[in-house]
Amino acid sequence: MLAFQMFAKRFALGIIGVGVSLGLSLTPVMAKDITIQVWAGGSNVVDSYRVDAIVMAADILEKKPRFWVKT
Amino acid sequence: MAAEANKAPHIVVTGHEDIAPWSQSGLIRPIENYVDFDTWPLNDLFENLVEIASYEGTIYGVPQDAESRPFFAWIPHLKGIGYSKADIRALPGKILSGNYTLYDVLDDAKKMQDAGLVKPGYGFYPRVSKGGDYWQFYLSFGGEMQDSKSGKLVFDRSAMKNFYAFFAKAVEMGVTRKNHIGTPWDQWYSEVASGKAGLWHGGTWHYSRYTGKEGLKDFFGNIVFGLIPAGDKNGRANTITHPLVYLVTNRGSEDDAQIAAQLVAIASEPRINTLHAIKSAHLGITKSQQNVPLYANNRWASEATKLLLPHASAMPNNTNFSPYFDAMWKGLEASWTGQKSPEKAVADVEAELRANLGNDIIIR
Numbered sequence: 001m002l003a004f005q006m007f008a009k010r011f012a013l014g015i016i017g018v019g020v021s022l023g024l025s026l027t028p029v030m031a032k033d034i035t036i037q038v039w040a041g042g043s044n045v046v047d048s049y050r051v052d053a054i055v056m057a058a059d060i061l062e063k064k065p066r067f068w069v070k071t
Numbered sequence: 072m073a074a075e076a077n078k079a080p081h082i083v084v085t086g087h088e089d090i091a092p093w094s095q096s097g098l099i100r101p102i103e104n105y106v107d108f109d110t111w112p113l114n115d116l117f118e119n120l121v122e123i124a125s126y127e128g129t130i131y132g133v134p135q136d137a138e139s140r141p142f143f144a145w146i147p148h149l150k151g152i153g154y155s156k157a158d159i160r161a162l163p164g165k166i167l168s169g170n171y172t173l174y175d176v177l178d179d180a181k182k183m184q185d186a187g188l189v190k191p192g193y194g195f196y197p198r199v200s201k202g203g204d205y206w207q208f209y210l211s212f213g214g215e216m217q218d219s220k221s222g223k224l225v226f227d228r229s230a231m232k233n234f235y236a237f238f239a240k241a242v243e244m245g246v247t248r249k250n251h252i253g254t255p256w257d258q259w260y261s262e263v264a265s266g267k268a269g270l271w272h273g274g275t276w277h278y279s280r281y282t283g284k285e286g287l288k289d290f291f292g293n294i295v296f297g298l299i300p301a302g303d304k305n306g307r308a309n310t311i312t313h314p315l316v317y318l319v320t321n322r323g324s325e326d327d328a329q330i331a332a333q334l335v336a337i338a339s340e341p342r343i344n345t346l347h348a349i350k351s352a353h354l355g356i357t358k359s360q361q362n363v364p365l366y367a368n369n370r371w372a373s374e375a376t377k378l379l380l381p382h383a384s385a386m387p388n389n390t391n392f393s394p395y396f397d398a399m400w401k402g403l404e405a406s407w408t409g410q411k412s413p414e415k416a417v418a419d420v421e422a423e424l425r426a427n428l429g430n431d432i433i434i435r
Binding site: 032034036037038039040041046047049050051052053054056057058060061 | 079080081082083084085135136315322326327330331333334335336337338343344346347350351
């Protein structure tokens with residue numbers, strides 16, 4: 001869930017809401033919304049991809065959270 | 072300041088050189104504590120990039136992009152001084168093997184000027200401002216920036232003197248202007264992308280500038296590229312990369328940090344990273360990107376990755392590097408403009424380093 005994303009000339013800043021299940025146990029855990037803020041410098045239009053990639057990652061993490069957890 | 076006030080973002084994209092001071096100040100967390108570098112996709116990262124994202128043996132960041140700083144030559148001018156098509160194709164290999172050195176660059180630059188292909192001072196047309204690129208020429212003469220065992224910085228008098236002497240010689244031969252440093256960047260880009268210069272060095276991201284804003288229609292028909300040539304038998308052909316890295320800051324809880332680190336890991340998946348790499352003419356961070364069609368079918372990304380990235384090193388993640396860099400640059404400018412001989416410039420740099428860094432730098 002992308003809550004807010006802002007791009008300006010000198011920086012790209014994204015605030016990303018991620019709804020994930022926290023914890024490594026096999027028992028079901030409650031989903032929790034976490035807001036992650038990301039900052040990337042750069043003055044070119046393509047620099048926003050650095051934040052876009054995290055936004056895409058948030059979308060993927062929401063769908064397949066356990067796959068990415070360190071075990 | 073935002074980080075110190077615990078108001079920083081959770082994830083920051085910045086240059087790898089920030090890792091040393093920020094980790095020492097406790098502003099960032101070791102990302103290796105939250106994600107597994109032995110599993111996909113992090114186990115596919117180029118090892119030298121992971122090393123660059125580490126400090127004192129701990130992995131703090133994940134590379135976001137890579138680039139390197141190649142040597143370029145204008146093909147029509149090479150042909151104009153007698154290079155055949157086969158010679159031009161062989162040039163990157165000759166550079167890699169050490170059979171085409173920096174002094175061959177100056178000789179070819181002079182031939183181009185003598186043939187009237189470029190104006191005086193445009194034969195060899197280096198970067199116009201202070202930048203990490205210049206350390207490549209120190210490496211070309213056998214210099215070492217950091218001792219791998221102790222982690223201390225290294226000042227190699229002989230390599231530094233030969234590096235300074237090379238640029239002094241370029242000015243003496245008239246192939247590089249004495250007042251070249253300070254040339255406006257827009258002017259420089261326009262000149263190198265239109266055949267006004269013979270040989271130069273730049274960055275892999277220049278490809279998009281040359282072929283975009285500068286309007287160069289046929290990059291590969293006009294420009295050949297390779298590593299920065301060796302300077303002498305003590306040195307080697309090389310290139311420096313300056314990756315940006317994703318860092319997880321000290322903001323928030325451990326749960327926040329774990330999510331942030333997982334987002335970084337996912338964003339490093341080859342297909343996702345390729346979107347930025349291709350759009351910005353940067354190089355990829357993982358080996359598998361060369362199998363991603365968008366990357367593999369991009370001639371520049373594909374060829375530059377194979378030719379340059381395996382030989383790339385980086386400026387050290389060391390809190391003392393900034394004063395060393397400043398001193399090196401002052402010495403280079405003094406030698407370049409003739410204010411000091413290379414020998415005198417090196418002696419002055421050494422004195423400054425001894426005074427400012429003491430035992431934190433190895434001088435040899």
